[in-house]
Amino acid sequence: MGKTRGLQQRIVGTTKQAVGEVIGDQDLHEDGKTQAQRGREEQDKPSELNPFKKLNKLT
Template sequence: MGKAKDIKERIVGKAKQTLGEVIGDQSLHEDGKAQAAHGRDEQDKPKEINPLKKLNHLT
């Protein structure tokens, strides 16, 4: 995923988690918690490093 998508995933997950907590829906809370964790894991994953990537586009 891209960095923006990972951040969005975390935000949406946190929102679901909070909403589930406020309305007392445990499954929504757990779903949001899992989604936020997935976004955090994706964001923390090392990205592919290719220093010649832009050079390949120019040729």
Template sequence: MSKTKGLGQRIAGKTKQAIGEIVGDQDLHEEGREQAGHGRDEQSKPSELNPSKKLNQLT
């Protein structure tokens, strides 16, 4: 997954969290929290196109 898709996952997850909070749907809120976390993890992965980021993680 790319950083752009990771950002999309975070936005969708945060939206689900907010809607779940507004309507009182705890399951939707939790689903959104998990989705946002997954997107955050994807964004923090080093890019395949930038090997210097991988080097920084190793040091």
């Protein structure tokens, strides 16, 4: 679920950035940039469904 949510946040954030740029709203642009970054971080987290996660701890 984390990767899907992260992708959603990246898409919404990037859209906000673009709209903010077009209409000249710097606050909206910065908000979108922050949201897109949070989405990237969410996508980079290891998945809870990763079967190799515990294997790495054992080796």
